[in-house]
Amino acid sequence: MLKAFPILTVLSLVLAGCVPASAQDPAPDPAGGSITEPGQDAKSDPHRQRLDELLAAFEQAQSKYFRPYMEAKTDADRESIVLDPAQDPVPLFVPRFMEFAESHANSAAAVEAWMWVYKGSVRTPRVQEHAAHAVDIIVEKYRDHPALAAPLRFAYYTGGSETTWRLHRSLWEKSKTPEIRAAAGYGLAQLTFSGTGGKATGPDPEARQLLLEVKEKFGSIPFHGDLTYAMKIDGDLFEFEHLAVGKVAPDIIGEDLDGQPMKLSDYRGKVILLDFWGDW
Amino acid sequence: MYPHERSLVKKFEGAPFAILGINSDEDRDALKRIVKEKKLTWRSWWDGGGTGGPIATRWNINGWPTLYIIDHEGVIRHRNVYSDFDSQLEVLVEEAKNAAVKE
Numbered sequence: 001m002l003k004a005f006p007i008l009t010v011l012s013l014v015l016a017g018c019v020p021a022s023a024q025d026p027a028p029d030p031a032g033g034s035i036t037e038p039g040q041d042a043k044s045d046p047h048r049q050r051l052d053e054l055l056a057a058f059e060q061a062q063s064k065y066f067r068p069y070m071e072a073k074t075d076a077d078r079e080s081i082v083l084d085p086a087q088d089p090v091p092l093f094v095p096r097f098m099e100f101a102e103s104h105a106n107s108a109a110a111v112e113a114w115m116w117v118y119k120g121s122v123r124t125p126r127v128q129e130h131a132a133h134a135v136d137i138i139v140e141k142y143r144d145h146p147a148l149a150a151p152l153r154f155a156y157y158t159g160g161s162e163t164t165w166r167l168h169r170s171l172w173e174k175s176k177t178p179e180i181r182a183a184a185g186y187g188l189a190q191l192t193f194s195g196t197g198g199k200a201t202g203p204d205p206e207a208r209q210l211l212l213e214v215k216e217k218f219g220s221i222p223f224h225g226d227l228t229y230a231m232k233i234d235g236d237l238f239e240f241e242h243l244a245v246g247k248v249a250p251d252i253i254g255e256d257l258d259g260q261p262m263k264l265s266d267y268r269g270k271v272i273l274l275d276f277w278g279d280w
Numbered sequence: 281m282y283p284h285e286r287s288l289v290k291k292f293e294g295a296p297f298a299i300l301g302i303n304s305d306e307d308r309d310a311l312k313r314i315v316k317e318k319k320l321t322w323r324s325w326w327d328g329g330g331t332g333g334p335i336a337t338r339w340n341i342n343g344w345p346t347l348y349i350i351d352h353e354g355v356i357r358h359r360n361v362y363s364d365f366d367s368q369l370e371v372l373v374e375e376a377k378n379a380a381v382k383e
Contacts, residue, residue: 075363075364225332226332227332235337235338235340236340238338238340239339239340243339243340243348243356243359244356244359245356245357245358245359246355246356247355247356248353248354248355248356249348249350249354249355249356250338250339252302252325252335254325254326254327254334254335255325255326256323256324256325256326257303257308257311257312257315257323257324257326258312259326262323262325264300264350264354265354267298267300268352268353268354269296269352269376269379269380270296270297270298270352270376271296271297271298271349271350271351271352271369271372271373271375271376272297272298272299272300272348272349272350273285273288273297273298273299273300273347273348273349273369274300274302274347274348274349274350275281275285275299275300275301275302275345275346275347276301276302276304276336276339276341276344276345276346276347277281277301277302277303277304277324277344277345278303278304278305278331278344278345279303279305279311279314280305280344
C-alpha cells in the first residue's frame with residue numbers, strides 16, 4: 001500500500017489549486033489599484049502564459065525532487081528515503097513567483113502568484129516569512145479580486161498555522177466579494193474543526209455556527225463543480241453527526257456491480273473494511 | 281491497494297471480516313472486466329457511475345480511496361486510514377470472535 005501518495009497528492013492539489021482551469025487574467029488596469037473584470041480569453045493573455053510556464057517549471061522540479069518516493073516499491077523503502085532540504089524546489093521558486101507577482105501587479109495572474117507564494121512557503125520553515133508577506137499583500141490589495149476565490153477555496157488544506165488563520169479570518173471579515181467570503185468562511189470553519197481535534201470528535205459549536213452562516217449567506221455559490229456551498233455544508237454536518245468514530249454507520253442500501261441487492265447491515269457480526277474506490 | 285486487499289482477504293479467511301467497496305467508476309462493464317482480471321473477490325456497491333453518486337455524496341467523500349473500518353456491531357472505529365491498519369483489524373476481528381462465542 002502506498003504511504004507517501006496521499007500526502008503528495010494533497011500537496012500537489014494544493015499547489016495546483018493556485019491555477020484553476022477557469023482562471024482568467026484581464027489586462028492590467030492603467031489606473032492601477034482597481035479591480036478589472038475577468039472575461040478575456042485566458043490563453044491569449046501573456047501574463048497567464050508566463051505564470052503557466054513558471055508553474056510547469058516548478059512542477060517539473062518538484063517531481064524530480066520527489067522521484068525517490070515515486071519509485072520506491074515498499075513502505076520500508078519509502079521510510080528510508082532522506083531528501084536533501086537544500087534541493088527542495090519550494091524555496092528556490094518562491095522568489096521567482098514573488099518577482100512575477102510584483103511585476104504584474106493588479107492582474108489576476110498576480111493574485112494567483114501571491115497565493116502560490118503563500119501555499120508554497122507556509123509549510124516550508126526556511127521561507128515561512130514569505131507566506132506571511134503574501135498574506136499581507138493579498139489582504140491589503142487583492143481582498144476583493146475575483147481571481148482570489150478559486151485558489152482560496154482549498155487553502156485551508158495548508159493547515160493550522162497562524163498565517164493560514166490570518167488569511168481566512170481577514171478575508172472573512174474584510175472582503176466584499178461573496179465568492180471570497182464564502183471560501184474564507186468555509187475554510188475558517190474547517191480550520192476550527194482541525195484545531196479542536198478534527199472531525200472525529202464532532203463539530204466545534206463555533207465552527208458549526210460559522211458553517212450555518214456561510215450556508216445562509218452564500219449557500220447558492222458553487223463550491224466545486226455542481227456542488228454548492230449549501231450542499232457541501234449539509235454533507236459536512238451529516239458527516240459530523242453520523243460518520244464520526246464511535247457512531248453507528250448509516251446503512252448503505254443499493255446494488256452490487258452485477259445488479260444484486262446489497263446492504264451494509266446484512267454484514268452485522270463482521271468487521272468491515274469499507275473502501276470508497278475507483279479503478280483510476 | 282489491490283495487493284493489500286487481496287492479502288487481507290487471505291489473512292482473514294474464515295474470520296468475521298469482509299471488504300466492501302463503494303465503486304465510483306463511470307463504466308460498469310469495463311469495471312466488471314477489471315474486477316475479473318485483477319481477481320477482486322470482494323463485493324462492491326455500484327454508486328451510479330461517477331464520483332457524485334448517492335453513497336459517496338451521503339458519506340461526504342472528497343478523495344479516493346477513502347477507507348472506514350466498522351466493527352461487528354456496525355460502529356465506526358477508524359476512518360481515513362491509509363496503511364498499516366492490519367493490526368487494528370486484527371484487534372477488531374478478535375473482538376468480533378469473542379462476541380460470537382458469548383452469544
